[in-house]
Amino acid sequence: MNKFRTPVGGRIDRGTPLTFTFNGKTYHGYQGDTLASALLANGEHLVGRSFKYHRPRGVMTAGSEEPNALVGLTRGGAREEPNNRATVAELYEGMCATSQNHWPSLSFDIGAINDRLGMLFTAGFYYKTFMWPKTFWNKVYEPIIRSAAGLGKSPTQPDPDHYASRYEHCDVLIVGAGATGISAALSAGRSGAHVILVDEQAEAGGSLLSEASATIDGKTATAWLESAIASLKAMPNVTLLTRTTAIGYYHYNMLGLCQRVTDHLTAPPADAPRERLWRVRAKQVVLAQGAIEKPLVFPDNDRPGIMLAGAARTYLNRYGVIVGRRVVVATSHDSAWGAAFDLANSGGRIAMIVDLRKSVSPELVANAQALGIETLLGWTVSGTAGRKRISKVRVNPLTSGGGVGAGRSVNCDALLTSGGWTPSVHLFSHTKGELTWNETLECFLPGKSLEALQCPGAGAGDFGLVNALNAGRSAGEAAAKTVGRQVADAIDRYVVDGEITFSGVSQRDLPGEGNPDTTKAFVDQQNDVTAKDIRLAVREGFRSIEHIKRYTTNGMATDQGKTSNINGLAIAAEALGKTPPSVGLTTFRPPYTPTTFGAFAGYRRGDHFEVTRKTPMDSAAVEAGAIFEPVGLWRRALYFPRSGETMHEAVARECRTVREKVGIFDASTLGKIEVVGPDAAEFLNRIYINSWTKLAPGRCRYGLLLGEDGYIRDDGVIGRIAQDRFHVTTTTGGAARVFGMMEDYRQTEWPDLDVWLTSTTEQWAVMALNGPNARKVIEPLVDGIDLSPNAFPHMSVAEGRICGVPLRLFRVSFSGELGFEVNVPSRYGLAIWRALMESGKGLGISPYGTEAMHILRAEKGYIIVGQDTDGTVTPQDAGYGRMVATSKPDFVGKRGLVRPDLVANGRRQVVGLLTTDPHAVLEEGAQLVANPARKIPMKMIGHVTSSYHSTTLGRSIALALLENGNELIGKKVYVPMPGRTEVAEVTSTEFYDPEGKRLEM
Amino acid sequence: MTRKASGWRCDMNIAENNPLSSLPTLLLSGVFELMPVATEARFNLRARHSSVAEISRTIGINLPARMGDVVATQGKRAICVGPDEWLLSCEFENSSDLMTAVGELSRSTALSLVEITDRDCGLRVVGPKAAYALKAACPYDVEAMPQNTATRTLFDQADVLVVREGENSYRLQMLRSWSTHVGTLMAIIGREIAADL
Structure with missing residues (x-):
């Protein structure tokens, strides 16, 4: 069927012919072919155009080191991928491949003119050619270079495939299932050790798959391989993973493996992942990656x-x-x-x-x-x-x-x-292991490593089949012994016959007949780097191989210089008059071969990209038509639009509801920490700026928490449930951080205190009822708590029942209205929410979201830590100076607060701003200046931290941090914004009900 | 399930709501079964080492001293999750007795008992491929865990407590709001394993 196919032989399945297309033309191949082998069998050597000069290029290798044969593969729709190496792309029925880097066609390519203009494209041409005029870079040069350069076209649609991940632990991980790796796996496997053997190819065997003449222990290489694989598969303690590339070697013998699961299938099953990223922690690693052949460098090679x-x-x-x-x-x-x-x-x-x-x-x-x-x-x-x-x-x-x-x-x-063979030391280099230069072989070999690994066989310069087999066996045995396994003694060494000798001499670029300045002898075919480019870089003053690499681009892109690094180094070293080891080798970095973003993403896409934390009442919010916003990992209702309402209208209505009737708000995401123990009050005394000793059980207090530097870190209401028990609340975003900080102080600073912390954030579903009708909503449902204003005043806490379920009720308010926070065990949250909605029906109840909550609190001048503070705001700056219990012997931040710059004049303080134009809403983050007539850059004296339109007040309001703000109350500041400058009066932060009468209803 | 309690004055049906209850039970024969753990009373107990014996006597279970150890007797279970921290669980019927007894003890002995019944959700993964499935997203070597031990670790991005309850039986416990993520991911992993590629 194929013109260039042998009549018999090979490992292809001649009983399963396959049809595929390349650049629209139909070809035939067999099961077991790669795209490259099938094209070659059809006599097609031209598979692409080169990156810079657009020279016709053919298949150069038979493996993942291929620099030339890059193709786009598509399965239709969004399933298209550029830069596949034809040499490793397994053929399947209907495969559709296209070549890259040419226009209009592979055989006639306009860009090939670059080949004639070669003098313009010498090393570093980007840096030289496009320097002038400078303004041309962004608008002209870069767009043109970007569209002309680059390998292949990126897909434009989201990847429809899914990807998987897997963690594994094993005794011995063997990378490379060639002669060395299989031999190592056999001996380690026989010891009973848990072995994983991986190989990037479709079939295990490495060079044995291409070996026609040598025999092993009297068997042909093929027969020996077959029985060896059968033995490995019979061992339950051995896992053989083919189509799996070890892409990276990380600390403490953690290796990343990318397994291609379905790319070779004509019709991949829907539930199977396309690729699976393994993270394997191995007690012992055997790197048996073998060696990669070196091309010769000569003109037009x-x-x-x-x-x-x-x-x-x-x-x-x-x-x-x-x-x-x-x-x-x-x-x-x-x-x-x-x-x-x-x-x-x-x-x-x-x-x-x-x-x-x-x-x-x-x-x-x-x-x-x-x-x-x-x-x-x-x-x-x-x-x-x-x-x-x-x-x-x-x-x-x-x-x-x-x-x-x-x-x-x-x-x-x-x-x-x-030109000989280069031991593959990539993964070894990932471990920061030392590479040593071998004079005789003229190559770098693995030296000392910090990891528990061995590098037997060709990967360590120990070339030849018999050496590979015996070195692999020794490595496998040594690894097994190290992990405490018994190894049978006195196994015969492998005997190999008919193996060709394996010696050679390394070369630089070869001498030619013509002028070496006008010929192109390619070192790196993927990046079109020639020997003279490297010599030019040296002439222009580059001395380090790392700089030469970047200047010439030698060794970059998909093949990472697997066939070019050593030739490039040899030429550079010669040009520098130095030995290769003194010039050094560029650093190998993961991944070993190109790896899809999908493999790295694994399950983390779509709904599983991030955890979406939902509150117990989330489904009620959905039913009410909530628009959500992410707050950390939580999703919170931003507002609840009714039909036809804009966000502004909905938020205004929600604010009015709270001020006039009653609103219900899901506050479950607030962090909660239960602080328990005889020393609980003392612990809080030391953590928060205010004093807790005298807070009676049943009462709450607002607490501010600082860092040692004296700056506000978090805040929240804390209720004393019993003499030895506090219910602490934190900001939503600060919950984990505050818990960690408290636990840190508890364990390391004050281990003498009898106090313990438990995170209870998710124990409680929290519904905040705010508004003049709030009491009427909960009254009929609550049992065991006297809700009358005198018995249960503002800043109270009590335990009782609501609708029969346990209740912790706080009388607190973040809106300035009469407010209650209903805490019930989370599993009852949804039902209690519904019960409260039902109870509030005749009272005008309506849910409100975080936007309305923000406006309501800003009207009252309540700050939000992290919005109105930025990590440099002290309690004094925020207007809470009186809260600081200076009489306490100590608390976190006490010393910080008296630092000279924290008590100096000119600190930025939280103030209110009212614009002269009541409709102008300032931009949050806008800067404040004292005099806009000054020359730019003028001094900025503060910035806007919160800004809203307040329906309640019928005008805009803002909070700001302003230098000496408290002294400037009544004065004007200017707020330059895009296209206009607003004038605002500095005011107190309490815009609404400054006496707090509405809290006391 | 509806639990009546004293002071019931509301004629509405106060139903419990568990995020995992909406997760379809996954039965993949030859792979694993995925089931939400029925709600039980759970507590976080913290105390100094010197009080362990006294507390053990009071609650009727020997608090394990080694981290990760699990002790279960008479419908109660204690898991040591820190040098001074245990997760206790028991049937609801016994929970008020336990709280009362520990409450009495706390008058003379410094300790902290906090109910966390609703903080966490549990998922049970049972079947021949249970460990294999967990390894898809858990970096800890769950196969190496002895039976009846527990560990805090990660499952994908979620903090979880893994308890090995039997040869092929694991239980994951995590914060309520993380449980949907964990449960739906387990389902994806189950289908992936069933595809057998």
């Missing part, structure tokens, strides 16, 4: 058809795909020879193997000759030709002076390169 030799081997042995009919191999590492041999043995024609080394193992040369492959040792590649696919490669002998001799051109349709 980026044409479609040029790929890593190991990738070609994977496409052949794992997917049954022949990447070319006439293939040239260019390498300085033995492993590429193996790829050539496998291809030659499977019907591909290898035209030539070019090895930069003067000599290689004679066995390799003999093998090549036996297969009829021409070998050129001590030769290099100096260039390529071909527009949308490589057609020719230029090869030259290396001269002793480091240059090249006369070359020849060789026709080809694929060029496989290998």
Whole structure:
């Protein structure tokens, strides 16, 4: 069915053909293909255009390190996602893929003009080109750059998929299910340890999935892998997770794993999450991530058809795909020879193997000759030709002076390169582990780590299959022993036959025939960074690899430099005349591969984005048509519009109801703390500024709480229920903070006091009844409390029953009207609310929301901590100076209050403001000035903290913090606002019923 | 449920309202069952270590000394949740006796007993995948908990008390206003587990 498919072999399921589209054209592949392998099987190498120069690009790798083959995938509707790597996107029936970074089409792309204008796009071109004129940046340059640059298009609709999370604890977590990881899992698993083995690929096996020649313990790699996986699956203590990428390694062996659950399915089930983020805490970690092949850097090394030799081997042995009919191999590492041999043995024609080394193992040369492959040792590649696919490669002998001799051109349709292998140290680096430079291998290897981890196998430079298997086994055993498991002694070492040698020599950018200043030898194909860009950065004075990275963009974006960092470093180090370790490596940061926002969000979307705390009476508010506002995590009714009412009209009506009849308000969110014990009063004496000793049971008092600095932190009414029991209320937002602060002082400062705290915020449903008719509403329902004004005056508290359920009744008011706060156990809140509404029917009762509550209290000049205070307001500033019980030996903030700057003149004090124009409502936050005629910037002497239109007073009112405000009462201040300046008179804060007569009804 | 109490003067039906009662009971065979815990009388007890023996005698249950330990006898249960803190629960019928007895004791012994029956809601998660389900949003290793122990931890963003009541039986206790979040999330997790992917 596919032109470039081997007749047999590979791990694809030839019984399950699949249809997919790429850029609208229909293709065929098989179950088990990736998008990349299926495209290659159809002979399609051109898969995208590069980021900067829009050069045609092909598939370079067979894994998550892929820099080029980025595609958009869509399942229709909102299910579209850019920047998928075709090399890891598993094919499913009906997959719809499109290439990126081109217009109008992949094969004809206008942006390719950038390739000709390459001189304009050198390293740091953003910083150089767009500096002048400065005003052009925001309006011209940035929008154009943003629309032209960027990888792929962001989806425009909300993600319809859902995502999951999972926490796990285990003895041994093994990252990478290649030869090393499987071997480690087998030995750790046999010990009985709880093992988790993860691999980012669809199938466990790593390089074993691409291994055609070697045998393990007498079995083919495939047969050995099959039995090893079967053994692991038979162990109940081993969990094997495929399609799961270890994206980050955090403190104390906590690893983040992203499991792709349904992306490979044609029709994902509705209840299954698309991805699941695991957070695993492991006692021991084995990092068996293996190594990533390095490309060679030479002019025009980026044409479609040029790929890593190991990738070609994977496409052949794992997917049954022949990447070319006439293939040239260019390498300085033995492993590429193996790829050539496998291809030659499977019907591909290898035209030539070019090895930069003067000599290689004679066995390799003999093998090549036996297969009829021409070998050129001590030769290099100096260039390529071909527009949308490589057609020719230029090869030259290396001269002793480091240059090249006369070359020849060789026709080809694929060029496989290998510059050796880079151990994958990404996760190890996340642990802040020390990387050590290995002179012989010319790579960074894991050194000392702070975490309980091991790095066996190729990831530690211990290359080769037999080494991987035996190192994995030792690591698995060591990990098992560390977690206290028994390991059987004297297991035979693994025996591997037919493995190709694994030696090589690292390269810089290769010498070429042409002018190195006009050729493009790509180091980072994703960001179009060339060798000369890196040299230019060094010439322009950059010395640190971190700066070179940012200046050139080498190693950025989706692949995070997995194929480019080491080549870039080698070139930079050479240009600087330093060794690579002294130039350093850029820091690896999580995530290892691109991870969706959905995976991080997990269940936290829609209704579960945040907890929405609802009061016991929430459903009654909904029935009454409430408009809600969030207050912390709580949702509170802001106002209750009746049909046709605007917010302003509804709030005005609610205010009138309270002033004239009776309103009911859900105050359940107020923080409540029960302070109990023989020393309860003494404890409150030390916490609050006022005195509690003489407060009789059955009475309430308003309390102010400061920080040690003397500034107001919280306030609330506190009722004394019994000699040793107080019912403390706090602000809604301050509840948890105040509880924590009190508990802190109790435990650390005054452990001698016999007093304890219990949070009772949610024990009680609280309904505030405010208005002249409030008593009449509750009277028929309350039992056991004499509600008459003399028996139960303002600032009283009593326990009784309402409608037969337990009641704590407070006579308090935050509106200035006769007020009661009905506290009942939360499970009765809704029923009691309904009972009160029923009882108040003939009395004009109506619910009111937080907006009306705010206006009513502002009319009375009651402050709200956090609105009229900003963390720098003292009790004196707020007009509560007389509350401070200075005779108390101590309380929190007592010393702070006498700090020189807190008693100095010129402090901002809470005052009232009445605008000359009674209809003008000041903006909250507006600044106050004494004289608006002054030159800007003029001195600001305060700001508006609360401002409303008051229906009760028929005009606007405001509270403000004003320098020496108390002395300025009767004077004018000016309030500049957008487009106008208002004039206001400084007044007392008590706008309404300053004598407080209405409280005493 | 309607509980009549003395002084009943209202002819209205004063019904109890529990946010979890509107949560559909989730029965996922082979996964777990999710059920609200019936309301019981709950108290927060705090006292010094030196008073523990005396209080234990008074309330008829040996207050556990180690954090996380759970002791249950004769319809009463005590969970040690702090060095000086226990969560007590009992059937409603016994709650006034308990309060009276502790109230008497508090005249001579410093302690704090506060009713929190309505502060919290409970959810029971029972079934072969109960622990697996909790691990979807709970960072604590609930599988490693011995039976009859409890711990304070997080479930998603909610503070919860997890009690392991049996091999495959857990109870979550959390603030009333957090319980809908926890319950509906458990339902999502249950359906996810039932999808078996």
